[in-house]
Amino acid sequence: xxxxxxxxxxxxxxxxxxxxxxxxxxxxxxxxxxxxxxxxxxxxxxxxxxxxxxxxxxxxxxxxxxxxxxxxxxxxxxxxxxxxxxxxxxxxxxxxxxxxxxxxxxxxxxxxxxxxxxxxxxxxxxxxxxxxxxxxxxxxxxxxxxxxxxxxxxxxxxxxxxxxxxxxxxxxxxxxxxxxxxxxxxxxxxxxxxxxxxxxxxxxxxxxxxxxxxxxxxxxxxxxxxxxxxxxxxxxxxxxxxxxxxxxxxxxxxxxxxxxxxxxxxxxxxxxxxxxxxxxxxxxxxxxxxxxxxxxxxxxxxxxxxxxxxxxxxxxxxxxxxxxxxxxxxxxxxxxxxxxxxxxxxxxxxxxxxxxxxxxxxxxxxxxxxxxxxxxxxxxxxxxxxxxxxxxxxxxxxxxxxxxxxxxxxxxx
Ligand SMILES: [Zn+2]
Ligand SMILES: [Zn+2]
Numbered sequence: 001x002x003x004x005x006x007x008x009x010x011x012x013x014x015x016x017x018x019x020x021x022x023x024x025x026x027x028x029x030x031x032x033x034x035x036x037x038x039x040x041x042x043x044x045x046x047x048x049x050x051x052x053x054x055x056x057x058x059x060x061x062x063x064x065x066x067x068x069x070x071x072x073x074x075x076x077x078x079x080x081x082x083x084x085x086x087x088x089x090x091x092x093x094x095x096x097x098x099x100x101x102x103x104x105x106x107x108x109x110x111x112x113x114x115x116x117x118x119x120x121x122x123x124x125x126x127x128x129x130x131x132x133x134x135x136x137x138x139x140x141x142x143x144x145x146x147x148x149x150x151x152x153x154x155x156x157x158x159x160x161x162x163x164x165x166x167x168x169x170x171x172x173x174x175x176x177x178x179x180x181x182x183x184x185x186x187x188x189x190x191x192x193x194x195x196x197x198x199x200x201x202x203x204x205x206x207x208x209x210x211x212x213x214x215x216x217x218x219x220x221x222x223x224x225x226x227x228x229x230x231x232x233x234x235x236x237x238x239x240x241x242x243x244x245x246x247x248x249x250x251x252x253x254x255x256x257x258x259x260x261x262x263x264x265x266x267x268x269x270x271x272x273x274x275x276x277x278x279x280x281x282x283x284x285x286x287x288x289x290x291x292x293x294x295x296x297x298x299x300x301x302x303x304x305x306x307x308x309x310x311x312x313x314x315x316x317x318x319x320x321x322x323x324x325x326x327x328x329x330x331x332x333x334x335x336x337x338x339x340x341x342x343x344x345x346x347x348x349x350x351x352x353x354x355x356x357x358x359x360x361x362x363x364x365x366x367x368x369x370x371x372x373x374x375x376x377x378x379x380x381x382x383x384x385x386x387x388x389x390x391x392x393x394x395x396x397x398x399x400x401x402x403x404x405x406x407x408x409x410x411x412x413x
Contacts, residue, residue: 001143001413003176006045007033008387009407012182013068015388016045017150020410021143024120025049027060028139028150032071038101044075046408052077058119059083059108063152064136065092065221073105081108083117085126085135087253094252095221097286098245098277102221111137127167130160132365134223134253140172146413149174149379153182153388156371157195157363159224164371168378176413177381181389182366184398190370194363200228202361203331207236212328213304214238215356217313217347220245222365223258225333226310230259230266233308241267241295243311244274244286267295267307271315300324313347320354330358373398 006016014033019026027047036042044050049057062070062084070092073082082105092104111117113128121144126137131153139150149172156164183191207214218225226246233240240259242250247268250260259266268290270278278286287294300307301324309319319325330351338344339360351358367375376384376399383403386392395402405411 001141001146001148002410003148003178003405003413004410005387005405005407006047007031007407009405010390010392011035012388012390015063015069016047017178017387018045018047019122019141019143019148021121023056024058024122025056026058026119026122026124026141028141029063029069029152030060030072030076031066031068034068042072044072050076050080052079058122061111061117061124061139062088062105063139063150064088064131064133065104066133066153067101069153070105071101074103076105078106081119083107083109083111085112085137086110087255088133088135090252090254091134091221091223091249094249095245097248097281097283098220098274113137125172128163129154129167130158130163131155132158132222132224134221138167140174147172147174148176148178148413149381150178151180151375153180153366155365155367156374157368158365159196159227161195164367164375168374171378174379174381176383176385177376177379178385178387179372179376180366181372181386181392181395183364183368184372184386184389184391184394186391186394188394188397191364191368193368196224196228196363199225199333199361199363200232203229203232204235206329206331206359206361207232207238207308210329211305212326213300213307213309213324214329214331215309215316215319215325216331216333217316218310218333220249220312223250223253226250226259229308229310229333230263234265236308238308239265239267239306241269241300241307241309243309243315244268244270244278244290246311247290248286261290261293267293269295269300269309269311269315271311272318273312273314297322297324304328313343316347316350320350320356325354325356328356330356332358332360333362335362336360369398376400
């Protein structure tokens with residue numbers, strides 16, 4: 001079996017890996033680089049058949065529903081078989097209405113935990129893992145009697161950390177471990193230890209100590225964070241008010257354990273931008289379906305101390321203008337780097353002018369260096385190939401058997 005990383009050998013995101021056995025090939029992930037702007041056209045990686053018409057390309061397997069792993073799928077040829085998790089597909093389908101770039105690819109089949117998938121000479125075994133994206137997998141690929149394990153994006157400190165522990169307790173035997181290293185840093189600094197549980201703890205304190213309303217900005221597709229925010233709100237005696245996007249995605253998971261409309265202590269607010277979207281599309285059932293749990297600004301204004309808003313930061317302007325954040329606080333629950341970008345800077349200034357303090361409560365979707373070391377020593381692979389990292393040249397300082405490979409070059413497993 002031969003392998004060629006197309007993107008990801010020296011950057012976080014935009015992952016694309018081609019594997020070949022004889023003349024047959026498969027591709028793991030076709031991600032959009034994180035460096036690309038929303039409007040930038042990014043060409044497909046240089047893989048024969050991605051645009052269609054080449055049956056030797058047996059399929060594209062997507063590890064999880066983050067744009068930096070599936071974001072170029074809209075450009076694939078219609079005859080290219082694509083696979084991802086069924087729940088991941090549902091989340092993307094639900095998100096598309098609010099975020100057109102999230103469009104789910106048309107799938108030939110679904111991944112599910114430990115269920116083998118045969119594509120030509122390749123056998124792919126998905127391992128459900130803990131990550132900030134819902135329904136995320138690591139992928140074991142076998143062909144020609146050789147075995148490669150692709151970590152995808154994973155962590156041990158989310159709400160499903162048990163999946164990581166299960167993997168390190170019973171790792172498959174492999175020849176090559178292709179491992180993400182988001183938190184392997186060029187400066188050698190370890191990331192601060194935190195977890196979804198510590199975020200929950202900090203949020204309870206924040207919700208309890210705030211006199212007015214708390215507005216928490218997060219990603220609607222980060223289901224772990226929704227669960228964390230809901231648990232914290234319940235424990236602080238507040239109602240969690242999610243935006244319509246978050247409510248829609250939560251319901252689309254199909255999991256009765258995920259907080260969604262109908263849960264006690266959960267309400268829905270429809271921000272201006274989402275109201276306009278509903279009106280333009282004339283899909284009025286979207287608001288009709290949540291009318292029993294819908295709250296309006298007047299209710300938030302009357303008793304702001306009763307509520308925590310969780311949703312897109314684009315709602316911040318109307319919450320400030322409506323006065324519901326007077327005496328309240330804002331919580332940034334996304335990657336810190338977004339705050340330094342123009343839209344993040346606008347939010348910071350808006351809140352500053354309104355005198356609303358902004359706090360950050362967040363934890364990474366990616367394993368800490370220490371957890372990556374646990375993963376690597378559990379697998380004890382003869383060869384460890386770095387991916388999804390800006391510091392692949394530092395891997396040798398922390399792991400054994402490191403064998404870096406540049407984008408675009410073929411190597412043997
Ligand atoms: Zn990623
Ligand atoms: Zn990811």
